[in-house]
Amino acid sequence: MHNDSKHIASAFDRDLEAIQAMIMKMGGLVEVAIKDAAQALEERDVELSEKVRLSDKAIDQLEESVNEEAARLIALRSPTASDLRTVLTVMKISTNLERCGDYAKNLAKRTGVLVNMSPIEGAAPSIRRMAREVEEMLRLALDAYIQRDTGLANEVRHRDLDVDQMYNALFREFLTYMMEDPRNITACMHLHFIAKNIERMGDHATSIAEQVIYLTTGEMPEDARPKGDVTSQTALGAEDL
Amino acid sequence: MNDMRIVRKDVDMNDTKISAKKVQVFYGDTHAIKDVDVEIKDKTVTAFIGPSGCGKSTFLRCLNRMNDTIDICRVEGNILLDGEDIYDKRVDPVQLRAKVGMVFQRPNPFPKSIYDNIAYGPRIHGLAKNKADLDEIVEKALRRGAIWDEVKDRLDAPGTGLSGGQQQRLCIARAVATEPEVLLMDEPCSALDPIATLQVEELIDELRENFSVVIVTHSMQQAARVSQKTAFFHLGNLVEYGDTEQIFTNPQDERTESYITGRIG
Numbered sequence A: 001m002h003n004d005s006k007h008i009a010s011a012f013d014r015d016l017e018a019i020q021a022m023i024m025k026m027g028g029l030v031e032v033a034i035k036d037a038a039q040a041l042e043e044r045d046v047e048l049s050e051k052v053r054l055s056d057k058a059i060d061q062l063e064e065s066v067n068e069e070a071a072r073l074i075a076l077r078s079p080t081a082s083d084l085r086t087v088l089t090v091m092k093i094s095t096n097l098e099r100c101g102d103y104a105k106n107l108a109k110r111t112g113v114l115v116n117m118s119p120i121e122g123a124a125p126s127i128r129r130m131a132r133e134v135e136e137m138l139r140l141a142l143d144a145y146i147q148r149d150t151g152l153a154n155e156v157r158h159r160d161l162d163v164d165q166m167y168n169a170l171f172r173e174f175l176t177y178m179m180e181d182p183r184n185i186t187a188c189m190h191l192h193f194i195a196k197n198i199e200r201m202g203d204h205a206t207s208i209a210e211q212v213i214y215l216t217t218g219e220m221p222e223d224a225r226p227k228g229d230v231t232s233q234t235a236l237g238a239e240d241l
Numbered sequence B: 001m002n003d004m005r006i007v008r009k010d011v012d013m014n015d016t017k018i019s020a021k022k023v024q025v026f027y028g029d030t031h032a033i034k035d036v037d038v039e040i041k042d043k044t045v046t047a048f049i050g051p052s053g054c055g056k057s058t059f060l061r062c063l064n065r066m067n068d069t070i071d072i073c074r075v076e077g078n079i080l081l082d083g084e085d086i087y088d089k090r091v092d093p094v095q096l097r098a099k100v101g102m103v104f105q106r107p108n109p110f111p112k113s114i115y116d117n118i119a120y121g122p123r124i125h126g127l128a129k130n131k132a133d134l135d136e137i138v139e140k141a142l143r144r145g146a147i148w149d150e151v152k153d154r155l156d157a158p159g160t161g162l163s164g165g166q167q168q169r170l171c172i173a174r175a176v177a178t179e180p181e182v183l184l185m186d187e188p189c190s191a192l193d194p195i196a197t198l199q200v201e202e203l204i205d206e207l208r209e210n211f212s213v214v215i216v217t218h219s220m221q222q223a224a225r226v227s228q229k230t231a232f233f234h235l236g237n238l239v240e241y242g243d244t245e246q247i248f249t250n251p252q253d254e255r256t257e258s259y260i261t262g263r264i265g
């Protein structure tokens, strides 16, 4: 059950609004970081990747502010019911977003290394497509959060399957390149970590969507989240590729 | 080997101690309790919460027929204690109140010694054969009231000379001295400071081992801290009743949610 009416203590409403505004600000920064990091990779733009690395500080600071504010709210207001769930979910979501920020920063770092190697045919555009999909999932998950929209949240959960499939395809592609020419191994390893990190961002977006469902209904979604990453079961035999 | 005590406690908590069915209470033309059904569990603390005037005290007083003492009050429906109708003609309200004890908002010790405050009930109910028996009952009750250590050296001193928190624990000891099965408490901490309140809450938690406790409280935090079951009353209706954890994390009725989160309904 969610409740839109106002608290008798109006400062409580202001506090809850402020902490959710911080989440939205964090979300905006993370979306930009993902977009810029993927663009920097494709365009081999070191300056832009440097900008992404620096922007992570602001994201980390916001996460800290969210946690401090949540602790203060718990101590001073003893939130219950949907208020309690709001406070619990902002803490969880801020952690999800902070992790996404870290992955974007890591992507930017690897771009700094990759620009000194010859490009792997087709890899960067595929990664950028995947990043775009994850960025969109994140945006929708945060929209679902603000609007308390469980339908939209469920849509995000199911889109994670697409990201997993994109990752599986890339994984196989990189294996092929590495087997064709061992000189590709270093670049492909970096690209693989990048793809894996973007796939993880998709998981965080999914986790945010699940928080929306918990916040709105009081229960975590029951059906297990659809999982499409099968690379953990992939044998390295050439005949499989 | 099985831990019998834990197993037993589990079973007890599922036993219904008091079962109320279609209870209506009227004060003249005022319809104060409307069609309330509830099952109060044994060895469990049940909290009644809700805005002032919603009928918490009225319903609590139905459970040991304290409303009989109010002329204009009329109670309808059934209230069963261990399956027996407490409003049956053959039930003696005085005996009933020994089984279903009550603790009030303001500590109200008798203007007598600490010892006599406790000994009063057991004496009139003939629970002690001799002085040694009575001494034992008094000590056991004061221990259960978590106040023995503080008063054992001055049992002859007047009960009214104790601090507010001590007086309230004395009144709880007095209520348990007659070996009741249910303890009703109407805002037992509202006249106490925060430390005395915590001591009484701790005591309530201990009492749960032996009694079924029903507490009316204005403090949401207190209900959350001491109870396992919570009932939310609103305008004479029992709106929601469930596990305390569920009521405070995920209430199902919008009126409950608005009340416990401090919203304008």
Ligand SMILES: Nc1ncnc2c1ncn2[C@@H]1O[C@H](COP(=O)(O)OP(=O)(O)O)[C@@H](O)[C@H]1O
Residues within 6 Å of the ligand: B027, B030, B032, B050, B051, B052, B053, B054, B055, B056, B057, B058, B059, B070
């Ligand atoms: N002795 C009484 N005589 C007449 N009306 C009463 C009496 N006691 C309570 N009421 C009325 O019954 C309703 C419920 O009161 P009460 O049970 O005291 O509520 P609560 O304990 O939830 O504050 C109120 O409208 C109150 O005015």
Ligand SMILES: [Mg+2]
Residues within 6 Å of the ligand: B056, B057, B058, B186, B216
């Ligand atoms: Mg009252």
